[in-house]
Amino acid sequence: MEEEAAEAVQLIDGEGEFAGDSAERFMATAGVAGCGLSYAVISIMGPQSSGKSTLLNQLFGTNFREMDAFRGRSQTTKGIWIARCVGVEPCTVVLDLEGTDGRERGEDDTAFEKQSSLFALAISDIVLINMWCHDIGREQAANKPLLKTVFQVMMRLFSPRKTTLLFVIRDKTRTPLEHLEPVLREDIQKIWNSVAKPEAHKDTPISEFFNVEVTALPSFEEKEEQFREQVQQLRKRFANSIAPGGLAGDRRGVVPASGFLFSSQQIWKVIRENKDLDLPAHKVMVATVRCDEIAHEKFSCLTSDAEWMDLESAVQSGPAPGFGKKLGYIVDVHMKEYDKEAIYFDEAVRTAKRQLLKSRVLNHVQPAFQKMLAHLRTKALEKYKTDLNLTLGSGKGFAASVRDTTESSLNEFDQGCADAVIKQADWDYSKILEKVRRDIEDHTLSVREGKLSELTNHAKDKLRKALAEPVESLFDAAGHSTWASIRNLFKRETEAILPEFRKTLSGFEMESASSEGTVSNLRDYARSIVENKAKEEAGKVLIHMKERFTTVFSHDKDSIPRVWTGKEDVRAIAKDARSAALKHLSVMAAIRWDEKRDRIESILTSTLLDGSKIMEVHKPRNHHFIELLEQVPPKYTLITPSQCKSVWKQFKSETEFTITQAVSTQQAHKRGNGRLPPPWAMVAIAVLGFNEIMVLLRNPIYMFLLFVGYLMVKALAVQLDINREFQNGVVPGIISISAKLVPTLQNLLNKVATEQQQHGNHHHQEAAAEAPQPQPQLPPLLLSPRSPMSELRRQHMPFSRVPLSPVRKAAPSSPSSTSSSTVSSPRNISEDQKPSPTVEPDNESNSAYSIV
C-alpha cells in the first residue's frame, strides 16, 4: 500500500547552518532513530534544475520542492533537505542537495558545493549523480567539475566509507545505454586519474572507494509515461539496498540510526571549519556522545522507576523481602535497555560506557543495600539475644548455648545477605558479617560477665550466710577450741559450696587456670569473711572481756547471781574472772589459720595476768612480747602485744571497782548480821525498861494489836508484790507502789473495823520499820564505760538506798570515763546490767584495794 508522501525538512539551510530543531523533529516523526543499523542514506547531487527533486519525488514518494516548469530554470533547492522515502524497506532517508554551478551563488562560489558534496559522501550509502545525457563525452560537460570535486573531497576522508555512485543519465537519447556507459566510465576514470591523491592512495583504483553504477531515464517532460515506468523499475533497486548484493551491500562504517543526526551535525561542523574529517575518530566520538546520552537516559529511567522507588522506601523502614531479586531485576531491565540502544555503536566505547552506567547505577542503589544489611545486622543480633536467653533458660551450658546460637544467627545473617546481593554487583558483605560477629561477641561478653557475677554473688551469699553468724557465735564463746572450730567450719562450708560453684563454672568452658582463679578468689572471699568478722570482734574485745569477767565474777557455777555474804573468796573469784577475760583476749589477738599450737595465751597469761600480782600491773618483760610478735605474721595480727597491754590495763581499771564493791558488800553483810547492842546496853535496857515490858506482856490488847499490825504489813507487802515492782527499776517501782498504796490500804481497811484501823495504822508504821526486809540484793558489779565513776560510786555507796537499774542502756554518745585505748571500739558499746538485788552496805571500806 502506498504511504502518504513524507514531509521533507531542511537539514542545512541556505546559509550553511545546521537546522538542528527541524531535523530533530524529522527524526522523531519519521521514526528513524530506532532503526539501529538497518537504514540507508541516499543523496542526490547534480547541476541545478536538472530535475533532481522531480526524480526523488517520483522515485521515493517524497515531496521535495520542484521548480515550476513554466517559470523558467532557476534554483529552487537551497541548502540540503531531507525526507524519508515512502514504501522503501529498510528505512531509507534521502537528501536533496542544492544544485551545483548554479547562477544563484555566482561563478566563484564553489565552497558550498564542495562542502555539501563532502557532507553527502561522508554520510550517504548511495549517491545519485544526476547528469544530462548530452554531457557524456563532452569536454566542457557540466558534471565534470562536480565529479572532480567529489573525488577530491573523498581524499580528505580518512578511511573513507565505500559509497555507491549511481549515475542517472537524464533525457536519454536513442543511443543505447550499453554505448553510453563505457564512455561515461572512461570519463570518470579520467577524472579520477586527474585528481591529486595522497601518496598512500596514489595507485588505489576507484573501485576501492566507489561502486559505480549507471542508469538512464527518458525525459520527464517529453516522455513522462516512459519516465514514470522506468522510475518504477529503478525504485526496485533501492529495496533492501543494504542487504548483501544490494546497491549499498558493501557499505562500511555505518553510524547507528540513533546517532545519525548527531553524527551529521558533527560532520557538517567539521566540514564548515574546513578541518580534516577523520571518520573513524568521528565514529568513536559519535559513539561516545551517544552512549553517554543513552546511559544518562537509562540512569534517569532507573531513578524514576516506580518499582525501584517502592523498594527503596520499603527498605528504609525494615528488611524488604526479596530485596536482591527485585533490585537485580530492576537493574537488569535498565541495563538491557542500554544494551539494546547502544548495540550498534563502537564496541569499545559502548562497553566502557556500559561499565560507567553500571557503576553509577550500583552506586545509586548501594545505600539501599547497606540499609538492608543494617536491618539484617540488627535482626541477627536481636535473634541472637532472644535465642541465647531461650537456650540458657533450657538449662544448656553457657558456652554450648553461645556456640549454637551464634552459629544459627550468623547463618541466618549470611543467608539474608546472600538474598540481598544482586548478580550485577560483587558487593562484599564480609565486613558487616565481621561486625555482626563482633556485636554477638560483645553481647556474649556482657551476658557472660553478668552470669558469672550473678553466680559468684550467689556463692558469696551462701558463704556469708554459712560463715558470718556461726563465726560470730564462736567468738562470743571464745575458748581453747575457737579457732579449731572456725577452721572446721570454714573447711566444711567451702568444701560444700566451692565444688558446686566449680561445677557451674564448667558450663562456661573457661580455661582451667581462669576457672581455678575464680574459685580461688571465692575461697579468698570466704577467708576474708572470717578475717573481717575476727577484726570486727577484736575491735569489741574490751567489752567482751568485761562481759566475760562479769559473767564469771558475778555469777556462781550455776549461773546464779552471787550474793556476797562474806564467805566467798573474792580474790580467787576475781582471778578466775580475769583469767576468763584474758582467754578471750588471747583468742582475739590473732587469726589462726594453721593448726599449729601457739603460745599466745600462755605468754599473755605470764606477762599480763601473772605479772600483776599486787596493786598494779608490772611492766611485761620485753622478750615475752618479742616472742609473741614472732609467733604471728603481721597480716594475721588482730591485736598487737602493745594493744593487748593497753586493753588489759583499761580492762583492769574498769573492773577494779566491781571487785571493790564485792568486798564492801561482804563487809556490810557481815556487819549487818552481827549488829547487836553491847551487853551493858542490853542489861540497862532490861533493868530500865522492865516495867514497860511487863505492862506490854500483861496487857493482852497490846499483844493483840501488835499481832494485827504485823499481819497488816505482811498483807500489804504481798498485795503490792514489792519484789516484782522493783524489777523494772527503782524509780518506776517507787512510783508504782506509791500509786497503789492508798487503794490497797483502803481495800484492806474496808475489811478491818474502824477502831482497829487507826491502831492498825499506828502499828503498821512501827511494824514497817521492823518488818523483815526482802532478801537483800547486790548492785550490779559492772562498770559501764559510759557511766562516770563518781555516779557509779554514788549508786553503790552505803548511804545510797536506790538500787541500780537493771535496764540495758545504749549510749553511743556517752563519753567514756576511761583512759584512751588503742583498741577502737569500747567507747560506743552498751553493757548488760543484769538485775541485781539491792545491797545496804553500812560503810565504805578501803580494804577491797588489798585484793585489786
Ligand SMILES: Nc1nc2c(ncn2[C@@H]2O[C@H](COP(=O)(O)OP(=O)(O)OP(=O)(O)O)[C@@H](O)[C@H]2O)c(=O)[nH]1
Ligand atoms: N528536460 C527535462 N526537464 C525536466 C525533467 N525532469 C524535470 N524537468 C524540468 O526541469 C525543471 C527543474 O526541475 P527540478 O526537479 O526542480 O530540478 P532541480 O534539479 O531539482 O532544480 P534545483 O533543485 O533548483 O537545482 C522543471 O521545470 C522540470 O519540469 C527531465 O527529465 N527532462
